[in-house]
Amino acid sequence: MAEPLSPSSSALRRAHVYRWDLDKTYLRTDFDTLKALVRTAFEGAERKQAVPGAAALLRELRAGGARICFVSGSPRQMRRVLTKKLRLDGVEFDEFILKPNLRNMLTGRFRAMREQVGYKLPALLSGRAGVPESFHESCFGDDAEADGFIYSLYADLIAGRVDRPLLQKILAGAGVYPDAVARTLALADAIPRAEAVNRIFIHLDRLSPTARFDRYGPRLVPIFNYFQAALVLYEDGDLTAHSVVRVVFEMIERFDYKLDALRNSLQDLLRRGRLSRETPRKLGIEIEKERVPQLGTLPDAREILAQFASRVTELGETPAYSRPSNQPVDYLAAMEVDLPRKGRTRKDIAP
Amino acid sequence: MTPPISKRSAVIAIDAMGGDHGAEEVVRGAAALSLEPTYVQTVLVGDGDVISKILSGVRHNPERISLHHASQAVRMDESPAQALETKPDASILVAARLVKEGSADALVSAGNTGASVLACAKLWNKIPGIRRAALAAVYPTETRRGEKDDPFSLILDVGATLDVTAEDLAGFAIMGSAYAQLVSKNRRPRVALLSNGAEAGKGPPEIVAAHRLLTEATDLNFVGNIEGVDIPRGTADVVVCSGFVGNVVLKMLEGVHGTIMRLASYAYKERLIWRAGLMMLSGGLNRLKQITDWEEYGGAPVLGFDKLFIKAHGRSGARAITNAAKVAAKVVDADLAKQIEEAVRRFDARRAA
Numbered sequence: 001m002a003e004p005l006s007p008s009s010s011a012l013r014r015a016h017v018y019r020w021d022l023d024k025t026y027l028r029t030d031f032d033t034l035k036a037l038v039r040t041a042f043e044g045a046e047r048k049q050a051v052p053g054a055a056a057l058l059r060e061l062r063a064g065g066a067r068i069c070f071v072s073g074s075p076r077q078m079r080r081v082l083t084k085k086l087r088l089d090g091v092e093f094d095e096f097i098l099k100p101n102l103r104n105m106l107t108g109r110f111r112a113m114r115e116q117v118g119y120k121l122p123a124l125l126s127g128r129a130g131v132p133e134s135f136h137e138s139c140f141g142d143d144a145e146a147d148g149f150i151y152s153l154y155a156d157l158i159a160g161r162v163d164r165p166l167l168q169k170i171l172a173g174a175g176v177y178p179d180a181v182a183r184t185l186a187l188a189d190a191i192p193r194a195e196a197v198n199r200i201f202i203h204l205d206r207l208s209p210t211a212r213f214d215r216y217g218p219r220l221v222p223i224f225n226y227f228q229a230a231l232v233l234y235e236d237g238d239l240t241a242h243s244v245v246r247v248v249f250e251m252i253e254r255f256d257y258k259l260d261a262l263r264n265s266l267q268d269l270l271r272r273g274r275l276s277r278e279t280p281r282k283l284g285i286e287i288e289k290e291r292v293p294q295l296g297t298l299p300d301a302r303e304i305l306a307q308f309a310s311r312v313t314e315l316g317e318t319p320a321y322s323r324p325s326n327q328p329v330d331y332l333a334a335m336e337v338d339l340p341r342k343g344r345t346r347k348d349i350a351p
Numbered sequence: 352m353t354p355p356i357s358k359r360s361a362v363i364a365i366d367a368m369g370g371d372h373g374a375e376e377v378v379r380g381a382a383a384l385s386l387e388p389t390y391v392q393t394v395l396v397g398d399g400d401v402i403s404k405i406l407s408g409v410r411h412n413p414e415r416i417s418l419h420h421a422s423q424a425v426r427m428d429e430s431p432a433q434a435l436e437t438k439p440d441a442s443i444l445v446a447a448r449l450v451k452e453g454s455a456d457a458l459v460s461a462g463n464t465g466a467s468v469l470a471c472a473k474l475w476n477k478i479p480g481i482r483r484a485a486l487a488a489v490y491p492t493e494t495r496r497g498e499k500d501d502p503f504s505l506i507l508d509v510g511a512t513l514d515v516t517a518e519d520l521a522g523f524a525i526m527g528s529a530y531a532q533l534v535s536k537n538r539r540p541r542v543a544l545l546s547n548g549a550e551a552g553k554g555p556p557e558i559v560a561a562h563r564l565l566t567e568a569t570d571l572n573f574v575g576n577i578e579g580v581d582i583p584r585g586t587a588d589v590v591v592c593s594g595f596v597g598n599v600v601l602k603m604l605e606g607v608h609g610t611i612m613r614l615a616s617y618a619y620k621e622r623l624i625w626r627a628g629l630m631m632l633s634g635g636l637n638r639l640k641q642i643t644d645w646e647e648y649g650g651a652p653v654l655g656f657d658k659l660f661i662k663a664h665g666r667s668g669a670r671a672i673t674n675a676a677k678v679a680a681k682v683v684d685a686d687l688a689k690q691i692e693e694a695v696r697r698f699d700a701r702r703a704a
Contacts, residue, residue: 207386211407224413260392261414268413271403 016238017137018061019124019151022072022082024142024205026054045084051203052255053226053247055089060243061233062092067131069095071123073116073145076100097123111175116145117153117339118176118184124154125187133192138199138238140229143208143222148200149338152216152329155197157188161328164189173335198236201229210272214324215334221274227251228265228274235279241286263308273323280308360390361680364446364455365672367397368424369462371665374401377461380672382411387673391680394455396421396446421445424462427665431465435473443467447474450658457679459650461663461672468511468653468660475656478688480695484655485523486511486594486662487530488601492585497537504582505531506545506590509597511653517560520544520591521569524561525694526654527589528571533685534678535588539572543587545596546576557593568701569694650675657688 023029028049029040062068068091074082076098083096099119104112112118128137139154141147153170156162162170167188171181200220202213210222223229230247233239251257269275367377374397381393392415395402399420406416421442425434435444443462447470449455460467468486477484485508492504507527512519524542531540544561546554551562553576565573577586579600592600618625629636650663650671659682663675 207410207412209408209410214407264392264414264417267417271399271418272407 015132015135016061016066017069017127017131017135018058018066018140019069019071019127019137020058020140021142021147022070022074024051024144025140025147025203026050026058026070027082027085041078043081045081045088048081048085050085050089051205051226052257053230053251055091056247056250057226057230057233057243058089058091060230060239060246063243067095067135068093069097069127071095071097071120071127073099073119075102077102095127097127109177112177112180115175116147117150117171117174118180120147120150121154121157121171122180122184122187124150125157125184125191128154128158128191128196129187133194135196137197138201138233139197140201140203142203142205143212144205146338148202148213148216148220149331149334151197151200152220152334153331155200155219156329156331158191158193158197159195160193162331166331170331170335173332174339198238199232201232203229212337215337216324216329217326218274218323224268225251225257225261225265227257227262228269231266231269231275231279231283234283235275241283244283245287266308284309360392361457361683362392362394362455363676363679363683364394364396364419364449364458365676366443366446366458366460366462366467367395367402368421368442369427369460369467369665370663370667370672371427371461372668374398375405376667376669377672378402378405379409379669380667381416381676382406382409383669384673384676385412385415386410387677389677389680391415391676392417393676394419394446394449396449397424397442398422419445419449425466427463429463429466431463431469434463434466435469441466441470443470444474447471447660451475456683457659457661459661459663459672459675459679461650461665461667461675464510464662464665467662471653471656471658471660475658477655478657478692478695480692480699481522481526481655483508483512483515483519483522484653485526486653487527487651488597489651490582490601490604492583494585496540496585496588497531497535499536501535501537502585503535504585504588504590505540505651506582506592506597506601507654508592508594509601510594511655512594514595515557515593517557517564520557520561520593521564521698522655522695524565524571524573524589524591525569525698526691527591529687529690529694530652530654530682531589533682533687533690537588540588541574541586542571542589542591543574543577543581545579545582545590545592545600547578549576549578551575561591564702569698570701650678652678652682654691659683659687 020026028051058068070093079096079098086093101113139151141151153162157167164185167185168181171184176184197219200216202220202222204222204224213220213222221232226247230239230244234241234244248262251262266280270277365377365381367374370377378395381395384391384393394417396419399418402418421440423438423441425438425441425443435441443460443466446458446460450458451474458471468484472484487505487507488509489503490506491502495502505527507523528540528542531537542565544558544565546558548554552559562576565571574587577590581587582590582600582604615629619629650661653660653662659679661675661679663671667675
């Protein structure tokens with residue numbers, strides 16, 4: 001395996017926390033069948049595969065001093081292999097939280113082994129309590145479970161848009177155990193209110209329809225690859241042009257991506273209204289002005305830019321398909337869709 | 352997530368606005384194709400807003416799909432020549448132009464047949480040695496053919512060229528045979544002329560002359576003349592005729608199919624014992640339906656141009672569009688135009704000798 005490329009020296013936001021899920025967000029994990037689950041549990045760090053561009057993006061974000069925090073549903077017993085994998089990829093982190101699944105099993109809390117709200121929400125709130133109030137956050141998850149729901153709830157909770165009774169209803173509906181409910185409520189009560197979460201990225205590992213996430217508003221951006229995330233972060237001012245190029249470089253050099261796939265990805269963001277048409281142009285100017293060096297076998301920056309520009313032109317003058325509206329999220333309705341219920345109605349689940 | 356791209360793949364331009372079902376089924380077909388392991392890229396040509404809305408609601412891999420906006424579309428009932436004249440930004444014209452310019456390798460459309468063929472004729476060149484293009488159709492037969500056990504035979508021309516010469520018919524035979532070799536994986540497709548008798552001297556002068564040409568000057572597996580009754584029997588894998596005859600035959604075969612379905616429906620309603628009989632046969636009938644499901648084939652080619660156009664049926668659903676684009680990609684990979692050109696050159700050399 002090739003050595004990871006050193007990150008560029010200029011990341012933009014130091015007072016920023018990036019919260020990442022691991023499986024299907026950072027790692028290409030297959031636990032859709034029992035066989036795949038067993039293989040995932042026992043494979044070594046060297047065999048684990050990162051999602052193309054994820055490691056480069058994390059290195060770039062970390063380079064400027066931002067905090068990187070992982071909150072994963074993987075069992076705590078996998079800490080050694082997972083942290084080794086991150087080390088191999090050159091990814092540094094500040095927090096690494098795994099799920100106490102063995103304890104859940106031994107104490108008969110079988111529902112908690114699968115359920116995510118009662119585990120991730122307090123973990124996120126607890127992590128938030130440990131950073132200064134002024135810090136902003138971005139969250140990365142995937143479409144395999146309920147990351148979009150949980151991250152949005154977390155963002156609205158610390159922003160003061162979800163009150164205590166609603167949170168209680170949600171936790172009850174999600175089947176969270178009473179002690180976890182109490183802990184979550186206590187953490188939520190204590191947290192200083194702030195519009196802290198700028199972005200939620202959902203990696204569409206299952207290629208879910210993007211419209212599924214419209215209910216969470218424009219803050220949540222479904223992405224098909226990390227080039228798309230890098231472009232949005234660039235537009236948001238959280239990543240430099242150099243860093244975007246390095247993410248592209250990793251995807252091409254180490255994961256065999258072709259420019260066609262990348263320019264189609266750019267066009268996809270534009271037509272979904274998740275990126276302004278001005279952004280690719282601005283990126284092009286910056287790449288030329290700052291003389292971003294040619295990396296490895298990556299085509300000349302001018303060629304890349306010309307290819308990207310053609311996809312933008314092909315969209316014509318039609319307005320991009322409208323972004324989701326900025327309406328408040330209806331979490332009770334969202335629960336019905338995004339939280340798996342396994343053969344029982346929500347009313348049956350006691351708080 | 353789908354595997355990354357490791358080589359340049361075929362790029363298929365799809366007219367997203369054509370077909371009886373509008374953009375919905377076409378876009379769904381392209382979306383389904385983007386999820387398949389076979390790596391094919393598609394360019395959806397049509398109203399950007401409409402296409403984007405549909406894509407947002409279906410599983411797809413956008414790394415394999417791009418969108419090319421076209422502000423106009425040709426309706427199914429429009430006069431082809433007039434529509435193309437008055438709609439310079441029609442999706443079918445834009446898609447054909449993308450293929451001409453090399454941004455895409457082949458074209459798929461379920462839209463207005465006349466307008467589609469005319470758009471290709473306006474913008475593309477003919478294969479050297481081919482004078483007239485032919486629109487092909489596939490028809491389910493009793494027998495199967497090729498490595499793929501293909502139940503469909505190819506009939507051409509079914510409407511692109513009404514008046515034909517013997518040379519035109521020989522050209523159709525060469526093109527049909529080359530296409531069948533590729534798509535049905537049939538090494539030696541049986542090629543026949545459609546006539547009113549099996550004897551070499553039967554039929555109008557152009558058929559008689561074409562029979563002589565195909566016997567003497569081609570290396571095709573020419574099995575002589577066949578009659579209409581032989582088409583559903585599958586006596587030939589490639590049936591060659593003029594556009595006028597082909598169109599009449601195709602419509603009649605479709606009409607017979609429709610009548611049988613209506614009679615079956617009548618029988619089902621009329622008597623309990625007939626209904627019971629049909630129910631007992633339903634397993635076999637469903638199997639037959641599966642085998643002869645035209646959506647599985649996707650579409651039929653317009654042959655004779657240096658670029659490929661697969662015409663999907665107007666009623667095509669998403670699956671038919673997916674399969675039409677897959678067929679197009681397969682034909683592009685095999686460079687059909689070059690194979691036809693070489694076959695025509697051999698034909699000309701034999702004639703000269």
